[in-house]
Amino acid sequence: MTTDTIEVFVCNNVDCKNRGAAAVLAGLRDRLEELSANGQVQIKPYACFSACNIGPNLVIPSKRCWYSGVGPNDLDEVVAHIKGGEEISRLRQQNDPDLEELIFSIIDAGLIPDTEQE
Amino acid sequence: MGASELTQLIEASGLAGKGGAAFPVHRKLKLMQQQPPGKRILVINGAEHEPGSLKDRFLLGRYPQTVIEGALIHSLASGASEVRIAVNLTNVSAIGALNREIERLTREGLIARGEHAVAVCVVPVPDTYIVGDESALLEFMEGREPKPRRRPPFPIEAGLFGQPTLVQNVETVAHLPYLVVHGSDAYRALGPDGKGPTLCTFGEEFERSGVQLVPLGISVRSLISEYGGGLRNGRPLKAVQPGGPSAGYLTQAQLDVPFDAESLAKVGSALGCAAIRGFSLEEDMVAAASEVADFFARESCGQCPQCRMETQMLSNILRQTIDGKGTDKLLRQIPLIVKANVSKGICGLIKMPVAPVLTALNSFPAEFAQRLSAREGQESPPSGEGRHTAADAPMTS
Numbered sequence: 169m170t171t172d173t174i175e176v177f178v179c180n181n182v183d184c185k186n187r188g189a190a191a192v193l194a195g196l197r198d199r200l201e202e203l204s205a206n207g208q209v210q211i212k213p214y215a216c217f218s219a220c221n222i223g224p225n226l227v228i229p230s231k232r233c234w235y236s237g238v239g240p241n242d243l244d245e246v247v248a249h250i251k252g253g254e255e256i257s258r259l260r261q262q263n264d265p266d267l268e269e270l271i272f273s274i275i276d277a278g279l280i281p282d283t284e285q286e
Numbered sequence: 287m288g289a290s291e292l293t294q295l296i297e298a299s300g301l302a303g304k305g306g307a308a309f310p311v312h313r314k315l316k317l318m319q320q321q322p323p324g325k326r327i328l329v330i331n332g333a334e335h336e337p338g339s340l341k342d343r344f345l346l347g348r349y350p351q352t353v354i355e356g357a358l359i360h361s362l363a364s365g366a367s368e369v370r371i372a373v374n375l376t377n378v379s380a381i382g383a384l385n386r387e388i389e390r391l392t393r394e395g396l397i398a399r400g401e402h403a404v405a406v407c408v409v410p411v412p413d414t415y416i417v418g419d420e421s422a423l424l425e426f427m428e429g430r431e432p433k434p435r436r437r438p439p440f441p442i443e444a445g446l447f448g449q450p451t452l453v454q455n456v457e458t459v460a461h462l463p464y465l466v467v468h469g470s471d472a473y474r475a476l477g478p479d480g481k482g483p484t485l486c487t488f489g490e491e492f493e494r495s496g497v498q499l500v501p502l503g504i505s506v507r508s509l510i511s512e513y514g515g516g517l518r519n520g521r522p523l524k525a526v527q528p529g530g531p532s533a534g535y536l537t538q539a540q541l542d543v544p545f546d547a548e549s550l551a552k553v554g555s556a557l558g559c560a561a562i563r564g565f566s567l568e569e570d571m572v573a574a575a576s577e578v579a580d581f582f583a584r585e586s587c588g589q590c591p592q593c594r595m596e597t598q599m600l601s602n603i604l605r606q607t608i609d610g611k612g613t614d615k616l617l618r619q620i621p622l623i624v625k626a627n628v629s630k631g632i633c634g635l636i637k638m639p640v641a642p643v644l645t646a647l648n649s650f651p652a653e654f655a656q657r658l659s660a661r662e663g664q665e666s667p668p669s670g671e672g673r674h675t676a677a678d679a680p681m682t683s
Contacts (some may be wrong), residue, residue: 181598182594187411215587215596215602216598218591218594218596218627220591270622270623274623277618278615279599279602279606279619
């Protein structure tokens with residue numbers, strides 16, 4: 169991973185999984201296979217963002233972006249955003265600002281996602 | 287002796303629940319007595335799941351008669367016509383002993399006949415921590431997965447199959463026969479401050495490990511030396527966790543605190559289930575706190591997002607620290623995570639890892655600093671920047 173690598177965390181805990189997080193994770197990996205292979209993007213499952221009631225949740229720390237309620241139909245737009253396109257405002261409408269602050273604070277502090285959950 | 291007289295006696299004794307919450311017994315009784323007329327149920331929780339606690343097994347195995355006698359006294363005071371005694375399904379000997387005692391009492395016509403006839407039965411329950419929550423226990427007894435219920439309604443209003451249900455720890459009721467025979471003054475006199483006695487479990491590290499009846503109100507220092515006999519390895523004591531895995535750690539300097547629920551709460555610890563652990567000077571407090579955090583992350587039923595998030599984050603942060611991948615900044619997230627989740631969650635499990643993790647951070651900062659990655663440890667040792675408290679955190683919940 170280089171300093172320019174864009175990390176994407178997808179919550180893969182029970183609730184988000186029940187809401188289709190596994191398909192989101194697989195769909196992203198599929199669409200970003202090439203960028204992942206050359207180290208430009210790194211997609212990782214994450215333990216929990218404490219926003220299970222609005223999952224599946226996906227966070228792109230370098231873009232200060234938390235998307236909630238992400239479904240397979242949103243993935244083309246998410247990929248476009250990762251590649252430099254527009255942010256998707258409808259996927260941020262349910263976000264709680266305090267929780268958002270905590271999520272980025274924890275990620276910035278260097279918590280390593282629990283990849284065992286994958 | 288009738289319900290009113292019994293309730294007065296229990297109130298005068300100051301008896302509080304022995305399951306961990308230390309709720310006054312007479313208050314539960316009065317709440318039960320206020321329920322509308324109809325069937326009332328008493329559930330005795332003898333299922334024990336806290337690591338290190340053996341007191342309930344001890345009671346059930348050695349004194350089944352006292353347990354049932356106490357349950358019957360409690361049923362009379364609460365007006366319950368049905369008593370269900372929950373026991374770990376692996377505790378086969380206790381289940382057998384209780385059933386034999388119930389059969390004997392039934393045969394002799396002591397519990398199933400007359401004005402105060404009571405049906406008593408034993409319910410084996412799974413070995414999962416969450417069954418310790420009274421509403422999760424009731425869910426299991428109704429044939430469902432043991433997951434805590436949202437409250438209100440409280441079990442005392444609508445508990446087992448919708449009936450008013452009072453759930454009481456097994457040790458709590460086992461104190462009642464003595465109280466009835468000897469009175470509240472004699473009971474209170476069993477402790478120096480008039481708080482009576484309690485069962486506790488000394489860990490294997492103590493010279494006199496195992497279950498003992500000890501006076502409430504003596505100092506933790508006296509408890510450790512006079513009853514526990516000090517540490518088996520002869521090493522100086524560094525810390526004590528006096529109330530099971532959810533209790534905060536006491537340092538050597540705090541050991542003069544009285545061993546009772548109120549005094550321990552004031553110093554950030556707890557009486558809890560009175561499972562006592564002692565840590566000698568060379569023991570690793572980061573590893574101890576990490577073990578506790580892992581336990582609660584594993585035992586969270588997963589029903590509440592905040593509980594899942596908090597317990598898993600605390601566990602992950604401490605494991606990362608132990609693996610040498612922690613940072614001071616990461617440790618400083620702990621009070622933020624705790625504060626963001628205050629008063630959340632359906633049951634009390636979300637709070638369980640908080641005291642041990644925060645007291646470990648605050649009382650043993652040098653041990654955490656040693657575990658931090660070399661760069662971070664040099665730049666910013668956590669010991670120099672004040673205490674980690676949820677109250678200081680800038681986040682609002």
